[in-house]
Amino acid sequence: MKKHFLLPLLLSMFSSFALANEAELVLDQTKIPTDKASVLRGAEQVATVCGACHGLKYIQYRNLLELGVPKETVDAWRGDKPLNTAMQPQMAPADAQAAFGVVPPDLSLMAIAREGREHYLYSYLMGYKANEKGEIENRIFTVTKMPDILGISGAADDKQREEIGAKAKDITAFLNWAADPHGEDRKNLGIYVMIYLFIMTILLILWKKQIWRKVDEMGPV
Amino acid sequence: MSGKDNVVNPERRNFLGTVTTVAGVGGAAVAAWPFVNSMNPSGDVLSNATTEVDLKNIPEGGMHTVAWQGKPVFILHRNAEEIKKMQELSTIEPVADEKRVQDPKWLVVVGICTHLGCVPNRAENGWKCACHGSQYDDSGRVTHGPAPHNLEVPPYKFVSADKIVIG
Amino acid sequence: MFKRTLAWIDQRFPLTHFVKDTAEYGTPRNLSYWWNFGSLAGVVLVLQLVTGIFLAMHYKADIATAFDSIQHIMRDVNYGWLLRYMHSTGASAFFAIIYIHMARTLFYGSYRAPRELLWWTGQGLLLLLMATAFMGYLLPWGQMSYWGAAVITNLFRATPFFGEQVVHWLRGDFQVGDATLTRFYALHFLFPFIIVGAVLVHLIALHTVKSSNPSGLELKQKDIIPFHPYFTIKDLVGVGAYLMVFSVFVFFVPNTLIEAANNIPANPMQTPAHIVPEWYFLPFYAILRSVPDLAGGVVAMGLSVLIFAALPYLDRSRISGGAVYRPVYRAMFFVFLVNMVVLGYVGAVPPTDRTIIIGQVATLVYFGTFLFLPFVSKKEEAFLIKRGLPPAVMDSLK
Numbered sequence: 001m002k003k004h005f006l007l008p009l010l011l012s013m014f015s016s017f018a019l020a021n022e023a024e025l026v027l028d029q030t031k032i033p034t035d036k037a038s039v040l041r042g043a044e045q046v047a048t049v050c051g052a053c054h055g056l057k058y059i060q061y062r063n064l065l066e067l068g069v070p071k072e073t074v075d076a077w078r079g080d081k082p083l084n085t086a087m088q089p090q091m092a093p094a095d096a097q098a099a100f101g102v103v104p105p106d107l108s109l110m111a112i113a114r115e116g117r118e119h120y121l122y123s124y125l126m127g128y129k130a131n132e133k134g135e136i137e138n139r140i141f142t143v144t145k146m147p148d149i150l151g152i153s154g155a156a157d158d159k160q161r162e163e164i165g166a167k168a169k170d171i172t173a174f175l176n177w178a179a180d181p182h183g184e185d186r187k188n189l190g191i192y193v194m195i196y197l198f199i200m201t202i203l204l205i206l207w208k209k210q211i212w213r214k215v216d217e218m219g220p221v
Numbered sequence: 222m223s224g225k226d227n228v229v230n231p232e233r234r235n236f237l238g239t240v241t242t243v244a245g246v247g248g249a250a251v252a253a254w255p256f257v258n259s260m261n262p263s264g265d266v267l268s269n270a271t272t273e274v275d276l277k278n279i280p281e282g283g284m285h286t287v288a289w290q291g292k293p294v295f296i297l298h299r300n301a302e303e304i305k306k307m308q309e310l311s312t313i314e315p316v317a318d319e320k321r322v323q324d325p326k327w328l329v330v331v332g333i334c335t336h337l338g339c340v341p342n343r344a345e346n347g348w349k350c351a352c353h354g355s356q357y358d359d360s361g362r363v364t365h366g367p368a369p370h371n372l373e374v375p376p377y378k379f380v381s382a383d384k385i386v387i388g
Numbered sequence: 389m390f391k392r393t394l395a396w397i398d399q400r401f402p403l404t405h406f407v408k409d410t411a412e413y414g415t416p417r418n419l420s421y422w423w424n425f426g427s428l429a430g431v432v433l434v435l436q437l438v439t440g441i442f443l444a445m446h447y448k449a450d451i452a453t454a455f456d457s458i459q460h461i462m463r464d465v466n467y468g469w470l471l472r473y474m475h476s477t478g479a480s481a482f483f484a485i486i487y488i489h490m491a492r493t494l495f496y497g498s499y500r501a502p503r504e505l506l507w508w509t510g511q512g513l514l515l516l517l518m519a520t521a522f523m524g525y526l527l528p529w530g531q532m533s534y535w536g537a538a539v540i541t542n543l544f545r546a547t548p549f550f551g552e553q554v555v556h557w558l559r560g561d562f563q564v565g566d567a568t569l570t571r572f573y574a575l576h577f578l579f580p581f582i583i584v585g586a587v588l589v590h591l592i593a594l595h596t597v598k599s600s601n602p603s604g605l606e607l608k609q610k611d612i613i614p615f616h617p618y619f620t621i622k623d624l625v626g627v628g629a630y631l632m633v634f635s636v637f638v639f640f641v642p643n644t645l646i647e648a649a650n651n652i653p654a655n656p657m658q659t660p661a662h663i664v665p666e667w668y669f670l671p672f673y674a675i676l677r678s679v680p681d682l683a684g685g686v687v688a689m690g691l692s693v694l695i696f697a698a699l700p701y702l703d704r705s706r707i708s709g710g711a712v713y714r715p716v717y718r719a720m721f722f723v724f725l726v727n728m729v730v731l732g733y734v735g736a737v738p739p740t741d742r743t744i745i746i747g748q749v750a751t752l753v754y755f756g757t758f759l760f761l762p763f764v765s766k767k768e769e770a771f772l773i774k775r776g777l778p779p780a781v782m783d784s785l786k
Contacts, residue, residue: 041287058459064266108459112643113651114475179651180643182469189470190639196248197635203241203629206620210237215618221418221603221611245624255467259442264464 015171025140027116028123030165032172043069043172045167047077047087049149050107053096054085058108059178067177100145111175125168128153130148222388271388276327284343286332289387293332293340294375295361296385297349298323303324303359306346312362314371321374329385330361330372341372348372409595411616416601418611419619422496423599424487424626427619430587431627431757432482437580443468447527449573451566453652454529455687474644480523480645481634484669486514490696495721497703497710498600501704504700506593512698513586518669518693520579522672523572525666530650533662537572538564563656565635604709605780662738670735671728675754678747688751695758702758705765708784713777718770720757727753 004076005174033039043064046056064074078085089096093103114120120140127140128148148154150168155161161177177183209216246262273290279285279298286293299307304325320330332340334350341348347358356365361372377387397403410531444464448457461468490510493499493660541558545551560567601607637645649660657749667672675692679685703717711718727750772783 058463059267060268063463067597082273084265109651113648115648116644117648133717164237172521180462180469186473186639190635193635193639194632197628197632199626200241200244201632203237203244203623204628207241208235208625210235211617211621215417215613218417221416221601221607255470256438256442258466259468259471260445261466263446263460263466265460266464310655 025116025123027140028120028126029119030121030122032118033169033177034173034176038170038173039067039177040069040174042170042172042177043145045171046174046178047198048108050171051077051087051106052090053100054107054180056108057106059087059181060084061087063181067181092118102145104146107175107178109179111172111179113179118176121175122168122172125150125171126152126165131138167194253312271358271386274385276383276385276388287387288377289331294387295330295332295343295372297328297330299328299359303346307358307360312358312364312371314367314369316362316371318360320347321362321371323377323379327385328359329360329375329377329387331375332372334368335363335370335372336366336368412616413595414612414620415605415615416509416598416607416611417613417618418601418603418607419599420602421622421624422492422602422676424623425485425492426594427623427625429485429489430631431630432478432485433583433587435581435586436475436478436482439471439478439594440577440580441469443475444577447573449527449570450653451529451569454527454569458528470638477637477642477645479524480666481630481637481669482517483521485630486517486570487668490514491725494699494724495609495718496600496602496604497708497717499696499699500703500708500710501660501700503593503597503600506597507700508591509586509590511694513583513590515693516579516583516586516768520576520583521668523576523579523773526569526572527576528650529569529654529658530647530649531652531654532647532663533562534654534656536665537568539663541568543682543686543689546686565656582782595682604712605784607710638640639699661716663738663757667736669731671731671754672735674735674747675751676733677735678744678751688755692751695755699759699761702761703765705760705769706785707769707772707777707781709781711782714765714768714772716764716771720761720764723753724757727757 046054047064060083061074061078061081064077065071065083074083077087089104091099091104097103102158111118111121114121122145124138124140127138128136128150129139130153131137137150138146138148146184152161152164152168155164181184270290272287272294274285274296275289276296279296281300282303284295284297286295288294302333304318305348311318319325321330332348332351333339334355336350336351336353336355339350339352341350341355341357344356347356347364348361348367353363353367355363355368357368357372358364361374363369363371375387377385379385398405433767443461446457446461446468448454449766453766458472461472463469475651493507493510522536522540526533541555541564544554546557547554556562559565560571576776633636647664653662664670672689676689680690705717707713711721730746730750731754734743734750737743773782
């Protein structure tokens with residue numbers, strides 16, 4: 001009796017796993033670079049291309065200096081705005097609303113604000129494709145109002161695809177930094193903390209053994 | 222020592238114990254730093270540490286107040302007569318006027334009374350503090366107590382003929 | 389000088405007595421590392437308090453600025469990211485530790501007489517912890533914060549007659565809003581101090597009934613050793629090991645514990661496609677969803693947490709200890725544990741016909757474990773006595 005009941009239950013559990021996977025979007029799990037050069041190239045893309053419509057309200061120009069963008073470049077991007085102003089979109093939100101029907105979202109946290117995080121972002125940027133009717137669609141976010149800025153839908157050959165992919169990776173790398181500007185410091189500090197805690201725990205274990213020697217000699221209760 | 226080493230009163234003051242204790246206390250002390258430091262001025266506060274002032278908009282005889290690190294800074298555009306008058310040294314804390322200005326036309330002082338920190342009001346030929354009646358001349362020097370010192374001159378520099386950066 | 393100062397204090401306050409009492413607290417020498425989790429919970433409580441107070445110096449409880457103030461902490465405050473990640477990771481760690489602490493109590497039967505009050509104060513602490521965590525989760529004012537609070541406060545609609553009024557009273561608004569955020573902040577600040585007080589009560593109860601031990605039997609006097617230095621050092625070993633696991637999360641993968649949707653500011657006009665509570669609420673959330681009726685679901689969920697309090701009376705076996713000498717009880721324990729994981733899974737995935745069925749079965753298993761325990765434990769006792777038990781256990785029955 002019991003068996004008859006358990007088996008279908010187990011089966012249904014496994015099949016529900018499969019079902020859940022089917023319904024989900026398949027994201028491109030390409031590794032997003034973390035090296036400084038990529039991040040800086042991404043900064044350029046975001047400031048000059050994405051920046052036309054999107055702002056980064058939690059990133060101020062001074063933060064770009066901290067990141068390592070050269071002073072002259074930052075000065076060129078900010079014009080006469082002070083260093084401690086946030087990166088605003090060049091297009092006023094109201095104009096964007098009129099042109100696209102929606103205000104382009106802020107990009108400060110975009111790399112961590114969608115399920116799938118950086119992979120979602122990369123897949124989205126690379127997700128444009130012409131459908132049967134010849135319209136450009138995005139397979140990740142079907143109702144997006146953003147045009148295919150990087151031009152992946154019109155890529156002629158693999159070489160061009162690769163170039164566009166590299167740009168998308170750089171942009172994602174920069175937005176990863178923008179979402180978590182202390183990530184690098186955090187990991188570096190973390191290594192020292194781990195080393196310290198490891199040594200400390202070893203010391204404590206040794207000391208514990210020493211203190212417990214007489215008790216341990218007593219054997220089990 | 223070894224005689225006392227039993228289950229109820231085990232030996233525990235030794236090299237290993239000392240090393241572990243020192244390492245633990247040291248680690249805890251270092252770990253306290255992020256907490257202490259989190260109370261220091263944050264990045265955005267520090268980024269406001271300098272203030273740019275465009276002098277073009279201040280007419281002769283006019284005064285502008287700008288905020289620098291959250292404090293009021295008086296910028297006084299003095300005319301020739303006022304400059305001449307300020308050459309006298311009849312103040313409580315005598316400091317030559319030329320030591321308090323970079324360009325005699327422009328006086329830049331922190332607008333906080335050196336007595337108890339009120340902001341003095343512009344009066345004829347200087348400033349008067351409403352709180353306790355201290356008076357300052359057009360060089361920001363105290364002419365009448367109770368303020369003990371002249372108004373502070375903040376660090377600033379001319380980045381062009383009509384633009385200064387305070388801080 | 390020191391002695392005289394101490395004497396002066398002792399005349400007015402029992403300091404020496406207090407320190408001695410704590411240090412010499414007689415502890416069974418056979419406690420395994422499973423007994424570390426109580427003191428570990430204390431360490432996490434202190435860390436949460438300290439990081440929380442430093443975060444409070446920068447956080448703003450106002451719907452217009454709350455989200456921004458978190459980003460301010462993460463970006464501009466010196467080591468603000470460390471404080472915040474310690475606090476957000478610490479919340480999960482707290483539950484993980486408490487759940488292990490509870491699992492140990494269940495496995496070894498530490499809730500049984502005379503430790504009922506110890507167990508109940510622990511229950512109270514769990515409820516306080518849940519309330520504190522729930523209110524703290526609203527503070528970042530992200531999408532998950534908002535909708536989590538909206539859904540949970542809505543549960544109180546199940547209140548007879550005054551449902552709507554109670555919900556509005558809790559929120560101070562028709563929707564979760566500014567008033568809700570500010571009061572959650574005030575209470576999130578207050579509750580930890582109540583927890584500290586409740587921990588003291590828990591400890592006083594512990595020092596009265598003494599620690600249980602893995603043998604399940606009362607130990608002889610020679611097997612009782614002073615808490616200090618034996619268990620101070622053993623607890624510190626546990627703290628060291630814990631801090632390593634904690635640091636891996638804080639420094640290397642802190643965002644795994646923060647839902648992606650919570651990086652989007654709260655939007656009362658749009659619910660995220662899939663709302664999930666934090667992992668530590670998932671099993672209870674699954675029970676809520678398994679009952680196809682609002683009031684019934686709420687009652688089932690409340691009961692699922694409170695029913696633990698009845699355990700000292702549900703477990704009617706006279707065989708001492710928990711699972712050590714009792715194979716059936718042990719089997720029930722592991723079934724319960726696996727069932728908990730199943731419930732957690734059900735709570736985490738979007739509801740489908742299948743997961744709802746699985747959830748309902750798991751809910752029945754959950755409550756069934758408690759309901760059958762009185763009969764099972766009695767039958768098991770008879771069976772084991774007939775089959776024969778170690779002499780020490782038999783002695784304890786007399």
